[in-house]
Amino acid sequence: MDRRHFIAGAALAPFAAGASRAQSGPLRFVFPFAAGGAGDALTRIVADEVGRALNDTAIVEARPGAGGQIGTQAVLNAPADGRTFLLTPVAPIIIHPIIFPQLPYDPFRDLAPISLVTTFDFALAINPDTPAKTLTELVAWMKQDPRRTTYGSPGVGNLPHFFGALMAEKIGVPMQHAPYRGSAPALNDLLGGQVPMVMTTTSDVTELARAGRIRVLAVSGRERSPFLPEVPTFSEAGIPIVGSAWYALYTKAGAPAETIARVGRATMAAMRDAGVKEKVLRLSMVPAGSTPEELARIQKEDHEAWTPAVKASGFRPS
Template sequence: MEFISRWRMICRCRRRSIAKKPKPRIKADWEGIMHRRKFVLSIALTGALAATHGMPALAQVGEQPIRIVFPFTAGGSGDALSRLIADKMRAGLKAPVIVENRTGAGGRLGVQAVKNAAPDGMTLLLVPIAPVAVYQHVYKSLDYDPFTDLQPVAQLGTFDFGIAVGPHVPAKTLKELVAWAKANPKEANYGTPAAGTLPHFLGALFGQRAGLDFRHIAYKGSAAALTDMIGGQIPIVVTTNSDLVEMHKGGRIRVLATSDAQRSQFLPDIPTFREAGYDLQATGWYGVFAPAKTPPDVIEKLNKVIVEAVKAPDVRERLLAFGLQPTGTSAAELAVIMKRDSAFWAPAVKASGFTPEN
């Protein structure tokens, strides 16, 4: 009994000792917490630094592609140009760049899409001259103002136009053509690729300045107009020089004048309109634009990579094959060109009397 009593006493003492023993404190993992905070801060700083260096953070880490909106269908030279520039930008920026064909309303829907995009350099417009420097004179109302809703980035290249006659017209010079047209007013017709195009407007303005009753005949493309001119159905065609070069060199047609300030490098033997005695200068072009209010540093970085692309030997060669004279201007230069050309085409559109269907 004595043994049992002593054993019970020892057990009670041990239980009290265990009950009074303090629970161990959990040591705070301050090192881990600070590591996590530094990681979060580094992510925030990465985004901030990317923004201050002119391109959105998403563009730099590749989470979202830069979109180049081309507002016409795929397959033509303008679409090929867009993809060529996108490839070079992809390499230059080390970021994904895609081309989106946003078609409809003669290119107006694509322009509107870029107008409504965020001004962060992630959405660009690659477009020929008409939707941004001519349409304001064609349509009574546009859902965009190219001068206030878009920010010029760079011009890519220019193209010019020519006036040509078929084998049934005796004229060898532009002056002779004007004299022939005045002597044969019922035959003074000219064909173009379509109504409401730059060749249509240019032909109308030339006719007005030359004192001709120049009647327009619209075709579905240059090829059909040239075929009829060679066959004698129409005497004159006005279209881009790239569509005239091969037939002129082959002796099937005669180009009498070209429209740029300098002679065309594709037709160096042909005088300009001004050299032929008519104060007329007209060029078309392709340019890149961003939404209005895009930060200047973003515009500068985009311009740099685009100009480098245009000046690359392989791109230059491709542009020449498209019938384009490579340029690669500054953003400020494109703004001046856009304003100048808008002023030029306004009276040309008026002279044509063209009214769009929609």
Template structure:
């Protein structure tokens, strides 16, 4: 009797031991930090990816919003985290390719302090006119701004952002001096655009695309090299006669020293998520492009954008605070 009881207990112990590693993996939580409030494009895309990644990885994946300092707080926290694959950051490129040229005490090195995991999307910017601007195409609006310099203002979601400097490039290329009006996010900027307080806005298409479709504002041009799939009727700046191209990207990063096998596993999960038709449809609807590339390609893209923005930022004379 005792022998049979011992054998049964041993079998039960062996069975529990066999499933323990899988149970442990399922209980581990992957935390993806987003340095912006819920509802913005970075947050929406990160949540779409997380929903698919938790299935592929067979573990819990949560989005942790850590807004502040235009994404820098989230990056700084990931820099300090252990390289165990449990803490990542999903970031638009500005904090990694724009801010290094603006802040002498950034708090992180955009190359040395992070491990690239996957490029997860690309996007350009919409040049949008509100009711405070006259009717007509981009050239007509620019002509009006040139004739009315006190009204030649453009809004963005913040100072020291890619849209801020894309607007500066537009001003320089068109020969129309413009005053930048920085808001704390794209939503309040869009509301003032709709209300006529500011005539022009330069920001991600996701901030104004629904208002454009509703007829409240007019997207006059996009800053990408090709027309945006979700806005095929809208010309690029080059098609509108302005020799400017500007775009950005979303990247998933871990702290420095993330093991190669962990990076590979996470990258595959991102790739799988971006192949899902429902994810692609939702991202395209925001005016973004669901684009996947691996860690090496993400590192190369980041390096190219760092180099691309150096001179425009230095030539702008803009001085960041903080």
């Protein structure tokens, strides 16, 4: 090659790369629930860090609906070019294939794992005006009036919904589920008195609980949450249900392996960064990080672990 041609090509290369990015648009990080909650904030942290690591522009889109299915489908409708990502909690990945026989996609087949991001527990919150101070008192209060048995959750078929179904089974009370498009609207209705209780993530209730605006009666882990150490576990409070969950990052299957590896490394590095860890801990989540292979293993193990429990609960989507 003529040396002048080589130099000219090299000089134009950055402009060509910039033009390619402009044509393909920014990196898109889809959060499949309503904006305003801890999951949305986590998605923005990850998008900022990955965008910075890849020297690319990143945007976040909240695409709520159908318990996370609309946002998931939005990612699957995008090109498999490694520029559209799904940051999701566990349920749309491992629970939906169990409870939705007509699910229009297979998360194990159609999504490519990138990295585990955080882990967290669930919590049952009530309005502080409710006379119950403990879970035992709440159950007695509910049994006095069936209108008191409604609980909100971030969406149908998600683990907070499932925990509510398990709780109803254990206490022998037919609790009524009120699905929302995310934790933020559910908690708004809890604060406004439109719903007597909400089952959601510890990350979404911690600050409200610390401010005294809601009362958290139980958390779902085997041990008490480090973010709400004064709150007993469900088991301690007399209802033997246990479980934790996670947020993880995916893209559409078929995306370039090199891109998946780069984004995965950037995510792991972010979760180990002291500044990022501080931000994540403020969301009442525990930073994680993993390889794509580790996330695939976790996904498979959790699916196998939850399948008997979900089926035994008798839950069926309406």
